Structures are given as structure tokens and as C-alpha cells.
Amino acid sequence: MSAFSNAMRQLDLAATAMHLDSFTLERLRRPERLVEVDFPVKMDDGSLKFFHGYRVQWNSARGPYKGGLRFHAQTDLDEVKALSFWMTIKCAVANIPFGGGKGGVTVNPKELSKPELENLTRSFTRSIAPVIGQDLDVPAPDVNTTPQIMDWLADEFGKYKGQPEPAVVTGKTIEHGGSEGRGTATGQGAFYVFDAYRAKLGLDPESSTVAVQGFGNAGQEIARLFHHHGYKVIAVSDSQGGLHDENGLDIPEVIRLKKETGHLVRSAEAREISNDELLRLACGILVPSALENVITAEVASEVKAKLVLEVANGPTTPEADMILAKQGTTVAPDVLVNSGGVTVSYLEWQQNKIGEHWSETEVFQRLKPMMDDASSAVIRVAEEFAVTQREAAFIVALKRLDQAIRKTI
Numbered sequence: 001m002s003a004f005s006n007a008m009r010q011l012d013l014a015a016t017a018m019h020l021d022s023f024t025l026e027r028l029r030r031p032e033r034l035v036e037v038d039f040p041v042k043m044d045d046g047s048l049k050f051f052h053g054y055r056v057q058w059n060s061a062r063g064p065y066k067g068g069l070r071f072h073a074q075t076d077l078d079e080v081k082a083l084s085f086w087m088t089i090k091c092a093v094a095n096i097p098f099g100g101g102k103g104g105v106t107v108n109p110k111e112l113s114k115p116e117l118e119n120l121t122r123s124f125t126r127s128i129a130p131v132i133g134q135d136l137d138v139p140a141p142d143v144n145t146t147p148q149i150m151d152w153l154a155d156e157f158g159k160y161k162g163q164p165e166p167a168v169v170t171g172k173t174i175e176h177g178g179s180e181g182r183g184t185a186t187g188q189g190a191f192y193v194f195d196a197y198r199a200k201l202g203l204d205p206e207s208s209t210v211a212v213q214g215f216g217n218a219g220q221e222i223a224r225l226f227h228h229h230g231y232k233v234i235a236v237s238d239s240q241g242g243l244h245d246e247n248g249l250d251i252p253e254v255i256r257l258k259k260e261t262g263h264l265v266r267s268a269e270a271r272e273i274s275n276d277e278l279l280r281l282a283c284g285i286l287v288p289s290a291l292e293n294v295i296t297a298e299v300a301s302e303v304k305a306k307l308v309l310e311v312a313n314g315p316t317t318p319e320a321d322m323i324l325a326k327q328g329t330t331v332a333p334d335v336l337v338n339s340g341g342v343t344v345s346y347l348e349w350q351q352n353k354i355g356e357h358w359s360e361t362e363v364f365q366r367l368k369p370m371m372d373d374a375s376s377a378v379i380r381v382a383e384e385f386a387v388t389q390r391e392a393a394f395i396v397a398l399k400r401l402d403q404a405i406r407k408t409i
Helices: 003-018 022-027 077-094 114-131 147-161 182-201 217-228 251-261 275-279 318-327 339-354 360-385 389-406
Strands: 033-042 048-059 065-072 100-106 137-141 209-213 232-238 241-244 271-273 285-288 307-309 330-332
Touching: 003 077, 003 318, 003 389, 022 389, 033 077, 033 114, 048 065, 048 077, 048 114, 048 137, 065 077, 065 147, 065 339, 077 100, 077 339, 077 360, 077 389, 100 114, 100 137, 114 147, 137 147, 137 339, 182 217, 182 307, 182 330, 182 339, 182 360, 209 217, 209 275, 217 232, 217 251, 217 285, 232 251, 232 275, 241 275, 318 330, 330 389, 339 360, 360 389
Parallel strands: 065 100, 065 137, 209 232, 209 285, 285 307, 307 330
Antiparallel strands: 033 048, 048 100, 232 241, 241 271
16 A cells, blocks of 8 residues: 555544544645656766656645655655655644645665765755745755755755745754754654653563664664663664664664664674564564555564554554554554654754754753653543554644644635
8 A cells, every 4th residue: 555545544543533624634635735846957977867856735734834855766746745744744743833745856866976966956946946935845854865955955945035045944964054953853852752651661671672673863863862771772774684683782883883884784793684574573662763664464463562663754554553553562653753853843943043053952952842742642642532642643633733724714
């Protein structure tokens, strides 16, 4: 099933549980604007090559559209629509004044030189410039996009506007208006959410091990935080495969070697495992931090974790959700767990708009209570409606969206 079909099924489940207003439900089934562009890029050999890109703006009832841009060979409209919808839910769960959007370009950026990547970014920015802006639509980094790419986008948009507008995009480098803590915000926010579930589920370091699938920025940071707080991280993996050690991996060393070599380096104690094996390991906490739909119905029936902490977007299919619920596995949903990234993006946007720059300590002092409040609201609604944590997160978001959407009628 497609990512977008999964997203709509999640919407329907929550809407039914809370008896959502029919107009609000129909409004949330479709984007407010869908932009597709074909744009030329000058290559190193002087030739021009066309690329296809998207920007899907789902809903702006609560504020400007907000969501990442990904550069990926498999990026397509179905995926971007799903991610745009999930961003709408995520911003409402986090209770920040943004709507939801998402964008991407169908490209393998590893096949481009740095000048070609910059040309692609700037050309794509010019293509979507009429529909973005600090009070209209605020992009951010996502899969295969970086702070440097966000700097290029902001610079090109400033040329389009005739004046700088740094708040048009978040996730920039510090030197160009980025926020302290943004690089680790998703992982740090996820750990704040975990803390809310930890006591509820009895997941202490002495009795609970951790497996992390996906070892990008967010996966590395959540693994580091678990290790720092005394948990045994027994497995990690990236797109090439993974490492497993029942006695616990030396996460700081694994991260150091990954950054140094570009891949996971096996130690004498660790054995190599596949991504699929990692998902089935006996552990207390399973952390999918890679791409969508990795926990399918087939995988779910073999998941042994007590808690699935969804750092990735859409890692669990609806069929898998049902199986995990029947097994008694708690799924802390992506729209709550990984909202630390967009929350710090909101804090970056605030800093840019008022011309301030806050320390990392100040940023995380603002982030923690926001994540705590969001987690408490989801846990409370799950108990009140006797639904899963995912349905509860959607209900929290849909209540807030319903109020905002009704005002637009």
C-alpha cells in the first residue's frame, strides 16, 4: 500500500474515533495547493538537464505551510503528499503555529558534483519561489538535503525577492541564521518523548535494550542519548546493513567511525546483520529512524520490543499497527516522536523574524516543555478514548485543526 493511502487510513481511524466534523475531514483529505515543476540545471559539461520537483501545501489553517525538501531518486508525488499531510498533523500535535507542506526533487544527489547540486538547488528554488516565503511556506532539510542546501535556497530566494528573507527556510547553517541545536533536535526531541513513556512502560536501563534502524543525524543522536543515559544499544544499521552486539555497542566509537569512513565499521565483538534482522531482534525499545513502511504486517508479527519509538516518518504500515496493538506493543507515533525537528525549526523561524540568536541551552529549554506537553496530551487522549497512541496523536491534532479550519469557512 502507498504511503499516501496509509496516511488517509490513519486519518479515517482517528476521525471515526472522535466523530470529526465531515467538512474538516474532507478538507484534510486533499491539499490546498499542489505544485509540480520541471526545471533545467546546468551540468559540469555545459549541458542542460531537466529535473522534476514537487511542493505540496496541505493545509494552512493554523499558519504557514511547513515541511522539508528531499532530494531522492524514489521521490514521487504519492510520497510527498503523504509527508505533507503528516506535517500538518505533526505541527498540530506539537502545537506550533504552522500548517503542513512537503517538497522534493527526483534525483540521486550522490551522482551530482557540488556545483551541480548548487545549480539544482537554486534552479528548483526559482521554480517554487512564487509559492514560498516566511509567512506563506517555510521549507527545511529532509532526506539528502543539508544546511548548506538551505543556505543556497535562502540566498536564491533573497535574489528573487530583492532583499534577504532568512526566515523563508529553516535548518540553515549557524552562520546564515540557523538555530543552535537544530542538527540534534529530532533526536533530542525523540528522547524527551521517550522519557514520557519510560516510566509508564517500565523501560529502565537495567532491563531494556535498544535497537536503532537508520543511522543518519537523528538515528545517531537518539543512539547517543540512549547510550549516554545508560541503556545498552545492542544494534544499529544504515542503508548498507547493521551491527549487533548483545553486550552493547560503543556508540560514540561507532559514530566516530561512521563519520570518518562513511559507513558502519564492525568491531571484533559485533556481528553484521541486515536491516530486516534488526527489526526482529529481542529488545525493549525499537527505534526505526530510516524510511517509510519498514515495519510491515510480516515484520510486526515478529517484533519483540515493548516500545516502538518512531523517529522516521511513516515507518509502520496500518496493518502492522493493528498487529502490534494486539501484541501489546506500544507504538509512540512519528508525528509526536520526531516533532522535535520541526519545533526547533519553529524556534529558528522565530529567531530570524525578531533578529535574535539563542544559545543551544536556551533552545532546548524551550523545546523540552513543548515536547513534554505534546507527549502528555497524546498519552492522556489515548487513555480517554481507549485508542492507540497514534490514533490519540491524530485526535489531538485533529481537534486543533478542526477549530482552525472552522474559522476559515
